[in-house]
Amino acid sequence: DVQSLLLFSVVFLVIADYVKNRRPNSFPPGPWALPFVGNIFSVDFSKTHESLTKTYGDVYSLRMGQTWMVVLNGFNTLKEALLTQGHCVADRPILPLQDDVFSNDVFFLSGIITTNGHMWKHQRRFALFTLKYFGVGKKSLESAIVDESMHFCKEIADLKGEPFNPHIITNNAVANIICTLVFGHRFEYGDEKFMKLMGLLDKVFLTAQLYNSFPVLMRRVPGPHHTIRKIYSDFMDLIKVDISKHKEDWDPSEPRDYIDCYLSEIQKVGGQITHFKDNLIICALELFVAGSETTSTTLRWAFLYMAKYPEIQGGNFHKLIRTCFPGPSAEIDRVIGQSRQPSMMDRANLPYTDAVIHEILRMGNIVPLSLPHSTNNEMQLGNYTIPKGVVIIPNLTSVLFDKKEWETPYTFNPGHFLNEEGKFVKRAAFIPFSAGKRVCLGENLARMELFLFFTSFMQRFTFSMPSGVKPVLDYRFGVTLAPIQYKICAKLRQVSSSQ
Numbered sequence: 001d002v003q004s005l006l007l008f009s010v011v012f013l014v015i016a017d018y019v020k021n022r023r024p025n026s027f028p029p030g031p032w033a034l035p036f037v038g039n040i041f042s043v044d045f046s047k048t049h050e051s052l053t054k055t056y057g058d059v060y061s062l063r064m065g066q067t068w069m070v071v072l073n074g075f076n077t078l079k080e081a082l083l084t085q086g087h088c089v090a091d092r093p094i095l096p097l098q099d100d101v102f103s104n105d106v107f108f109l110s111g112i113i114t115t116n117g118h119m120w121k122h123q124r125r126f127a128l129f130t131l132k133y134f135g136v137g138k139k140s141l142e143s144a145i146v147d148e149s150m151h152f153c154k155e156i157a158d159l160k161g162e163p164f165n166p167h168i169i170t171n172n173a174v175a176n177i178i179c180t181l182v183f184g185h186r187f188e189y190g191d192e193k194f195m196k197l198m199g200l201l202d203k204v205f206l207t208a209q210l211y212n213s214f215p216v217l218m219r220r221v222p223g224p225h226h227t228i229r230k231i232y233s234d235f236m237d238l239i240k241v242d243i244s245k246h247k248e249d250w251d252p253s254e255p256r257d258y259i260d261c262y263l264s265e266i267q268k269v270g271g272q273i274t275h276f277k278d279n280l281i282i283c284a285l286e287l288f289v290a291g292s293e294t295t296s297t298t299l300r301w302a303f304l305y306m307a308k309y310p311e312i313q314g315g316n317f318h319k320l321i322r323t324c325f326p327g328p329s330a331e332i333d334r335v336i337g338q339s340r341q342p343s344m345m346d347r348a349n350l351p352y353t354d355a356v357i358h359e360i361l362r363m364g365n366i367v368p369l370s371l372p373h374s375t376n377n378e379m380q381l382g383n384y385t386i387p388k389g390v391v392i393i394p395n396l397t398s399v400l401f402d403k404k405e406w407e408t409p410y411t412f413n414p415g416h417f418l419n420e421e422g423k424f425v426k427r428a429a430f431i432p433f434s435a436g437k438r439v440c441l442g443e444n445l446a447r448m449e450l451f452l453f454f455t456s457f458m459q460r461f462t463f464s465m466p467s468g469v470k471p472v473l474d475y476r477f478g479v480t481l482a483p484i485q486y487k488i489c490a491k492l493r494q495v496s497s498s499q
């Protein structure tokens with residue numbers, strides 16, 4: 001009868017699912033996976049990074065629907081996988097959103113972040129070359145950051161210590177650096193076109209996160225992800241206008257920015273490598289996306305941590321405080337003073353400030369699970385064998401808070417990066433930018449931005465919560481871990497005239 005047939009079908013499907021998805025011998029162990037959905041209920045998706053850290057050891061496997069993934073925890077495991085055996089985990093998997101939404105168009109498998117093999121190597125090398133050409137270590141990008149921090153400081157000084165939400169203005173300031181690099185110009189704060197770009201960016205982040213976490217569900221329900229293709233083409237249209245303008249007055253002998261360099265590269269390799277042409281838009285977009293949200297989120301954590309720990313901030317110049325708590329402001333007063341802007345040359349003389357920035361990046365844990373990798377070769381990790389094509393989650397959270405590596409992992413403690421003489425010390429377990437072949441391409445740029453922005457802010461302002469409000473370090477988990485929206489006061493510092 002129908003009932004028995006139904007029962008038989010269900011049992012058959014469960015057994016088929018079990019046989020198909022059995023953990024292979026010597027595959028990393030993990031919790032019992034339910035038929036069809038696997039371990040979806042083993043993870044708390046509102047704080048995935050925490051639930052993946054606490055659970056099943058340093059190397060374990062989870063099945064999300066039909067996809068196996070291996071979670072890597074702790075400094076030693078990540079070091080072994082990403083550095084020693086980095087050649088085995090250099091690939092990116094194809095994420096559900098890419099597969100479902102973009103498999104038939106130009107966005108599929110183009111750019112830097114989601115590509116593999118030759119395409120990825122070429123695009124990555126080219127982007128790194130351009131960053132080096134214009135930026136890191138060169139005066140041009142450094143002065144763009146210094147100028148931008150002056151715009152930012154003027155804007156918040158005009159608020160005269162009144163509470164403000166730093167989200168949009170910080171995004172704007174940081175994105176302007178990437179815009180200078182890629183498009184050759186910045187946007188005034190509040191510019192209409194820029195606000196449109198940022199609005200699109202927010203939607204992309206949110207949608208991608210939801211879709212890749214719950215693909216089975218998201219495919220079926222109506223929601224913002226159905227508009228993601230439209231969001232991307234809006235993005236493309238905005239960027240295309242810039243590219244056309246560049247073409248009008250392009251002089252190959254004097255490249256102004258990434259787009260100009262790219263146009264030369266197309267001319268150079270265009271005949272042989274056809275993908276290069278299509279990639280300009282998507283690469284420009286990726287640099288904008290990857291370079292804005294991350295650095296801006298770090299600065300928003302910085303304001304919050306400074307307000308939460310006034311004794312570390314060391315706001316106003318005071319002899320006693322300077323002796324007891326050599327906060328960034330006091331250190332900056334001593335080394336730079338108020339009459340000039342900070343520069344990268346100052347970093348070596350500002351060990352405490354540098355340590356505070358590192359601790360903000362560690363505690364802020366901006367990209368808690370890195371980006372997913374996948375095995376491009378079979379890999380042997382301890383006693384386990386991980387075949388080719390398995391998704392790898394390098395859990396950066398487990399390293400940035402590894403009890404074996406940090407003296408006080410859950411306390412904001414700049415001392416993690418200082419020795420007994422107060423000199424700055426590097427820590428191997430400090431990997432907010434990940435490590436190995438896929439290490440963040442913008443790490444040096446991000447470090448330069450954070451140093452110059454943070455130092456300029458500390459030079460001029462003391463950050464505190466509006467009266468009666470306590471600083472809350474709660475976060476919203478997405479691709480990045482961002483503080484929940486808050487308001488803060490930036491009061492101009494009263495610096496002693498003896499400075």
Ligand code: HEM
Pocket residue numbers: 112113114124286287290291292294295298366367370371372373394432433434435437438439440441442443445446
């Ligand atoms: C990748 C962190 C700023 C461009 C990554 C990854 C992390 C990361 C964890 C993944 C690495 C992996 O897969 O193992 C951060 C943090 C930043 C930051 C914490 C700021 C505080 C930037 C900036 C840029 C950028 C400013 C742009 C110039 C990229 C790109 C990738 C990437 C293109 C993909 C690299 C690849 O797949 O080869 N970043 N990032 N990031 N980041 Fe950043």
